Amino acid sequence: MIICPACGSCVQGDLCLGCPSCGARAVGPPLAQAEHGLPSFGRASLAFAGGIAMLGTFVGLLIAAFIEKRPGPIGFWSLATAGEIVAWRVKWVALPIAVLVIWTSARIIGSIKRNPDRFVGLKGARVGLTAASLVTLLIAALIGITIPERLRQREMAKKATQYSLAYTYSRALLSYQMSHGYIPSQEELISELKTMPDPDGSIAAALQNLDVTGYQPGTLVAVAPNKGKTLPMRGQVIRNAALSVPVSDHGSVTFTNYELRLPGEDKVLNTDDDLIVRDGLVMTLPEYKSFMASRTRLP
Numbered sequence: 001m002i003i004c005p006a007c008g009s010c011v012q013g014d015l016c017l018g019c020p021s022c023g024a025r026a027v028g029p030p031l032a033q034a035e036h037g038l039p040s041f042g043r044a045s046l047a048f049a050g051g052i053a054m055l056g057t058f059v060g061l062l063i064a065a066f067i068e069k070r071p072g073p074i075g076f077w078s079l080a081t082a083g084e085i086v087a088w089r090v091k092w093v094a095l096p097i098a099v100l101v102i103w104t105s106a107r108i109i110g111s112i113k114r115n116p117d118r119f120v121g122l123k124g125a126r127v128g129l130t131a132a133s134l135v136t137l138l139i140a141a142l143i144g145i146t147i148p149e150r151l152r153q154r155e156m157a158k159k160a161t162q163y164s165l166a167y168t169y170s171r172a173l174l175s176y177q178m179s180h181g182y183i184p185s186q187e188e189l190i191s192e193l194k195t196m197p198d199p200d201g202s203i204a205a206a207l208q209n210l211d212v213t214g215y216q217p218g219t220l221v222a223v224a225p226n227k228g229k230t231l232p233m234r235g236q237v238i239r240n241a242a243l244s245v246p247v248s249d250h251g252s253v254t255f256t257n258y259e260l261r262l263p264g265e266d267k268v269l270n271t272d273d274d275l276i277v278r279d280g281l282v283m284t285l286p287e288y289k290s291f292m293a294s295r296t297r298l299p
Helices: 042-069 076-114 122-180 189-193 202-207 285-296
Strands: 215-223 237-240 253-262 275-278 281-284
Touching (some): 042 076, 076 122, 122 189, 122 202, 189 202, 275 285
Antiparallel strands (some): 215 253, 253 275
């Protein structure tokens, strides 16, 4: 089969007899193959360019991150920090490209080894493969060594969010108690706290996800045996009273308190990762148990 140089159609047979499509005829027999042909450097240059481009891009981004952070004098740890920033920024783009470049370079090196007479530039192709592999290993290593620290920071951020909500509830309840002299009941908790001043909207945002079943108000009231009789110094009767009743209505000494249990990271109430707010103190469950145990030991 011969390709007609005039129209590009396939010709079966001798082109000297004419092309069936356009009628063009060959003026002579095809030229003989060259006795000596120059080997090609194209494949090796492709592998070399891919690896060097990856290395140059990584170094450029490293310099840009170093200038952006402005860590001071150039040192190992400052460069490592800049490298970690670059690695996390380009991980989803660089790693697929690196896999493609390494796979292509490896195949090119294999073809050059199999056909040394047709292709040259084995060293250049190896340099490109080495550069691409080096960049890939650097990105993977810089990401790997920072994963524990990033997980720790993420855990700290989650805890900070939980504690922020706890302190928001504590602040709202304290403000309400200072304004009214008592703490709202469980049924009135959300509606009453919404009436408190909230310039930044933090209280309203916190109340949206509040489970009131974790809120337990309580009051200890010391009462004398007979009405009108002076209350003894050590007290004789201690009874529970409704927390939503103003202090002035009791006619005796009232101690208001509350316990607010908030779900932890699992978003499920009454589990081991809950936070407990008791009278303004924010505690984890082990801290709360230790706190209650210390109170029972008091004389």
